[in-house]
Amino acid sequence: MNTDERYRNAIRKIDALIVEATHVSTAAAGRSVPDPAWWACLLYTRLCVTGISLLSLVPGSRFAGRVVDHYDFSAIASLTCNVWECYFVFFYLGVDATEGDEWLTRLHVLQLHDCTSRLKMFTEFGSDGADPSGFQAQADELRDRITSRAYFGTLSERCRQHVLRGDNALLLSQDELLTRMKEDVGFFCGMYRFLSFHVHSLPVAFYRMADREQGRGVESDWEKDNIAMALEFGGHPIERATREMRGLFPDLPTILPTAPLEGST
Numbered sequence: 145m146n147t148d149e150r151y152r153n154a155i156r157k158i159d160a161l162i163v164e165a166t167h168v169s170t171a172a173a174g175r176s177v178p179d180p181a182w183w184a185c186l187l188y189t190r191l192c193v194t195g196i197s198l199l200s201l202v203p204g205s206r207f208a209g210r211v212v213d214h215y216d217f218s219a220i221a222s223l224t225c226n227v228w229e230c231y232f233v234f235f236y237l238g239v240d241a242t243e244g245d246e247w248l249t250r251l252h253v254l255q256l257h258d259c260t261s262r263l264k265m266f267t268e269f270g271s272d273g274a275d276p277s278g279f280q281a282q283a284d285e286l287r288d289r290i291t292s293r294a295y296f297g298t299l300s301e302r303c304r305q306h307v308l309r310g311d312n313a314l315l316l317s318q319d320e321l322l323t324r325m326k327e328d329v330g331f332f333c334g335m336y337r338f339l340s341f342h343v344h345s346l347p348v349a350f351y352r353m354a355d356r357e358q359g360r361g362v363e364s365d366w367e368k369d370n371i372a373m374a375l376e377f378g379g380h381p382i383e384r385a386t387r388e389m390r391g392l393f394p395d396l397p398t399i400l401p402t403a404p405l406e407g408s409t
Contacts, residue, residue: 147365147372154372155205158379162195165386172393180247181392184238188389191230195382198223202371203363215367217358217374218342224378225339231381232321236314239388240324246295250315253307256286260310283310325384335377 145153169192172185199205201220203213237250263279287308290296296304299315306312314321322329341348357364390396 147368151368151372152204154375154379155199155202158195158375158382159199159205161379161382161386162192162199165192165195165382168386168389168396171396172389175393179251180238183251184234184389184392187230187234187238188385191227191234191382191385194223194227194230195378198227198375198378202375213363214361215363215371216361217367217370218345220371220374221339221342224374225336225343227378228336228381231385232318233314234385235325235388236316236321238392240321243295245293249290249293249295252286252289252293253315254313256283256290256307256310257313259283259286339374339377 165188169185169189172188175185177185196207198220200207200209201216201223202208203215233254237247237254242250259279259282263276263283266279267276290307296307299307303312303315307315316324319329319333322332338348340346352358356366358366
C-alpha cells in the first residue's frame with residue numbers, strides 16, 4: 145500500500161468509527177443508569193467530540209476546511225494523545241471491573257486531584273475572584289471520604305500520602321491500565337513518546353524540516369504517512385470504547401449507523 149492509499153484508508157476508517165460512535169452515544173443518552181455507566185457516557189461523548197476535532201484537522205477529510213489543505217502532523221499528534229487520555233479515564237471509571245468501595249475511592253481520588261489542581265491554578269493566577277477557603281473545605285471533605293473507604297487502607301503508605309496530597313488523578317499507572325486493557329505496553333509507549341515529541345515541540349518535531357518537508361504545513365509523504373499512523377493509532381481507542389459501550393448497554397448492539405453525522409457532506 146503506497147502513502148496515498150494508506151492516508152485515504154486511514155481517513156475512511158476513523159470516519160466510519162466516529163459515525164458509529166456518535167450514533168451509539170446518542171442512543172445511550174438520557175438514561176437512568178448506575179454511576180460507572182453514567183461516567184462512561186459522559187466520557188464517551190467527549191471522546192466523540194475530540195475524534196471529530198481530530199478529523200477536522202486532516203486534509204481530505206469531509207470535516208476539514210476547504211480554503212487550503214494544511215498538513216500539520218504535530219497538531220494531529222496532540223489531539224491523538226487527547227483521544228487516548230480520554231479513553232484511559234473512560235476505561236478507568238466506566239469499564240474496568242471494580243467493587244463499589246474501590247470504585248468510589250477511584251472517583252473521590254480523581255475529584256480531590258481536580259480540587260487541589262484548581263486551587264493551585266487560581267493561586268497562580270492571583271485571581272481575586274476565587275475563594276481558596278471553598279476549595280480547601282471541599283478538599284478536606286474529599287479526604288474524609290477517601291480515608292473512610294476500606295479500599296484506601298489496602299494501598300501502600302506512600303500511595304496514601306500521595307493521594308491525600310492530591311498528587312494522583314488515578315490510582316493506576318498508564319502501564320497498569322494498558323495491562324488491564326490487554327494492550328501492547330511497549331508499542332503504546334513508543335507511539336505515545338513519538339507523538340509527545342511533536343506535542344511538546346522537542347527536536348524530533350523540527351530537525352530535518354527542510355530535508356523531509358516536515359512541519360511546514362505542505363503536503364508531503366512524510367506528513368501523510370505520519371498523519372495516517374496517528375489516525376490508525378487514535379481510532380483504536382474509539383473502536384474499543386464503542387465496543388465497551390455496547391457491552392454496558394445490552395440493547396445497543398442492535399443500533400447501527402444509518403446516516404452521516406448531522407451537518408456533514
